[in-house]
Amino acid sequence: MKKRVILCLLCLLLSGCGSDSAAAPDESGRLRVVATVFPAYDFARACGGEHADVTLLLPPGAESHSYEPTPADILAVQECDLFIYLGGESDAWVDTILSAAEPKGQALRMIDCVDLLEEETVEGMEQEHEEEEHGLGQVKEYDEHVWTAPRNAAAVTLAIGAKMAELDGANAGAYTAGAEAYAGEISRLDEAFSAFFETLPDRTMVFGDRFPLRYFAEEYDVNYYAAFPGCSTQTEPSAATIAFLTDKVRAEKISTVWYIEFSNHLVADSIAEATGAKTAMFHSCHNVSQTELDDGATYVTLMEGNLEALRNNLP
Template sequence: MKRIFPALCALLLLTACGPDLPPEDSERPQIVATVFPAYDFARSAAGELADVTLLLPPGAESHSYEPTPADILRVQRCDLFIYLGGESDAWVDTILSAIEPQGDVLRMIDCVDLLEEETVEGMQGGHDHEEGHDHLGEVLSMDEHVWTAPRNAAAVTRIIGQRLALLDRSNGEAYAAGAEAYALELEELDRDFAAFFDTLPDRTIVFGDRFPLLYFAEAYDLDYYAAFPGCGAQTEPSAATVAFLTRKVREEGLPAVWYIEFSNHLVADSIAEAAGVETAQFHTCHNVSRADLEAGATCLSLMRANLEALREHM
């Protein structure tokens, strides 16, 4: 967090020098989003009516991201700033306490009911959050990955559409229509996930990785086991954790061990090798690669790919 303050100081110099940013008198609303889901929902609602900027570079880890002075200016100058509001972008609070944003600010975690992140049986003990606990079943923090349930994603999209309509009243109906169209697609995806899981006699899934999918698991009544909590910073599980997860895969007769995007999936590989099964990726949509971004990936397309992966590996 302390490393953000040099950027805030450099901001003063950049203000005078004029960085490569959209002009302050731009006719189109300027929207800045910290994470890919917020960016995706905003551009779906806005269409061609607003400029939407993704602050987090493709492939970057939001927990350790250090905003540049130009990033801070974008936050200060934009008409609508959308951020997650959880621990993975806690650096945003430092920025907002040091500058006065000119536009509206929206936290995604304020848009839906939150769930408490908890340890589950077999999960690596310990947690690096100051207010966290390291005992089984105790609350670590509020889970911030709200978009992983499609119904939540639809709710956030509609709220973003409402905020844009208030900012640009002359195009209010268009923003509402764009948001509603995408929200309906997300709700259709929700029904498709539910229909798939209804065909399964057992809804158990094992992640040899972090598990930032609590809302997804809650939406479809999944039993899950994982190496680390959703916001855990650990990368080396204990031998006991690996042994427990391996045993679960065998006992449940699971065909695959799962990992998330940008993971080295070494833990998942180790568990899968020991259990004699495959590995598979579940994309949480927290961020995307540059190739995916340039190819036009959306939360909807990535989650539909997850559905196909589940059909293949469950």
């Protein structure tokens, strides 16, 4: 109900905006790109260079699953040349924007750039709808965190570069070169992850948190256990789930319990305390903090940080 009211208010706001109220075109002639999440923002920055103005719609530190767009967000999307979004459950709020804004430019969904995997429920993982365990009325849901596999991130980068080149033919060569250069950096990162995992006799990871890393796990053959799937709206697992994960850590002598960025990591801490394990963060890159943004974080630097964390915390 709340979202319907917000949508109505936004539609009224936009319908009342004459041409004098609309955002002015970029007088510099640069391509205007709006991205909902940090990976798309970072890939577009790398492709666009000096020829594009790229805006991150999701505020630093914000939770994308529960985010509600502002009137300023609506106007930004309406006036941009290219709008890049996930297209999955975690940014369902984008439907509100697209319904109200009617963008003048083009849109690109990241999930259309790669092969998708279904969201997975592994042993011990908390399920939000127990009645769906038997498959009654289930709807196939895909995991939209496609960028967590570097190979996918490179593919999305190239797709963004190609779209930007299409929209701004005068600078097409620069967009293509920028995309290829950044995709090359990401591919080298992929090789580094592959080389690391090849050294491990056991690739088991336990997350006392959501697990938005299905593509990463698939890419490097990681065996994982977690409290919830990546798009779960739940944050407090049942006693049974915590007990299962605790027993798994003990039985397999797992040294580290993982959590993701912006988590309070209370579940991971609880499991670690009960088992004598340590905890560590794996950054899904879905969003960044204001400090990370100010310090120039990129997808590559964040994933390099993950690689270093894996080297320090996996046997």
